Amino acid sequence: MAPVLAFAESRGTALRKAALEAVAAARSIAGADPVHALLVGPPGIAAVAPELGRAGASTVFVCEHAGFTQSNPEAASALAADRARSGGYRAVVFVSTAQGRDLAPRVAARLGAPLATDVTSLVVTGDEIIATHPVYSGKAIATLVVTGAPAVLAVRPSSFAPEQTTHTATVETIAPIGDPSASRVVVTELRTGGGARLDVAEAPIVVSGGRGLKDAANFAIVEDLAAAFGNAAVGASRAVVDAGWRDHGEQVGQTGKTVSPSLYIAVGISGMIQHLAGMRTARTIVAINRDKEAPIFKVADYGIVGDLFEIVPALAAAVREARRTG
């Protein structure tokens, strides 16, 4: 075996959770061999390198440049491919986030390396890496055989749990390839819409609303339930996104996002096959629906039948009370 390289995703000078998941995935296939992390960002990003060490990276290669103030896919992929070439790695690991999905194929193409994306488990057997990858939106699971080194792998968010060790990483400063400020693709702005809104694909708890809410304005009770948990994102069914009630970024299902939160609460969602495909890997599913025959109840660990306009506010109040006393 050979070392494994994890790409440490960051935004501004902050590390993303995906960075720690990439290290965890890399550790799962590294065996006794070291895991290295690649961290690129604006001046100051090196301050987060110790977090990657505690997650299990033995060496963190850090590239600081003002050209990485915003996401810079061309310069980041050039650097990742160069590091992969010079380090003799078995694999280069990304997470299938908006950034990871953009970078991993570029790096694979630059290296002429095999690429597996949205991977949910990894096993090394001899010269092959065996990866599982949901296809048909989770209606089937493909087992992929990836031959050749380095393999470029992008693991699905929340599939590899970050570890906390007492390791301390060696930090090595590296130079960018070319001038990151001269990239053809330039991110001129990142609009975050005020505050730290949790993304439906990343949140540990997702509260989703569907047609049963009857009107876009009624999503206020879904938002309030999400707010009651404090760490929940709001999701939506395709029907209400197509109706223009909610943004596509919140859509869960085959033509939206696939989510694996600890808790998924489906409010007024019947549970069409294309919706179930996007959330069936949630650890716990709660369904609230008027129709006791709704397909969502077939996958719900806990179902409540009845009027969501009565149940959801009561649940929000009970969650606030539980969090206050708990």
Place this chain on the structure above:
Amino acid sequence: MKIAVCIKRVPDTETRIAIAANRTAIVETGVKFILNPYDEFAVEAALQLKQAHGGDVMVVSLGPDTIQETLRVALAMGADRAVQLKTDGAPFDTLSVASALAAELTTYAPDLVLLGKMAIDDYNHAMGPALAELLGMPCVSAISKLTVADGRLTAEREVEGGVEVVTAPLPAVLTADKGLNKPRLPTLPGIMAAKKKPMEVRPAALGVARVVVRSLEPPPERPAGRIIGEGAAAVPELIRLLQTEAKVL
């Protein structure tokens, strides 16, 4: 403006999937196939750009003869020409397919290459950026807004918790997300016209496949659902279960 759109034939989203006896493919009999929904956004974007700037829209797909039906859908929407890169089956390996597409597109020399951000069957989200690297073009993936003027593009792409505004020079590769536009439906005259539009068939120059599907399995079953009660009266029991059984609260 010359625009190439790479498209894929996929099973409809509402289709139930049955795994074939060889366990590496699905049973196609009785399955409704559609133009990949994200590729529809890409075709629509190409047609809107042609309407605004003039030019030519070529659609390309890779696969057996069954994909000609999907290419005709894009022609019926308004694309000018189609190319089938013929293969026996539907290869899974992204880079193998990307090299065949890149070879075809190099000949066409487009100003813009459009694709869906992913195909809803293989779920790879990878073809656009891989193809861009092979073509040496800049790439913006998963865009939900696009303007093109004076040889440059400005696009918006959704990222976790925000939206990036991105610019790049042409020629470029773009992948389409939902929200980019509302795809037109083929009209009857469009369907008739599509029958007379050129469809070229060439063998696909696939690269070496180093990622292969060994097997397909159904997803692990969830335990059967359980209804714990009716109305707001069931809320205290739900809270108790979330705290003591699921341990998520």
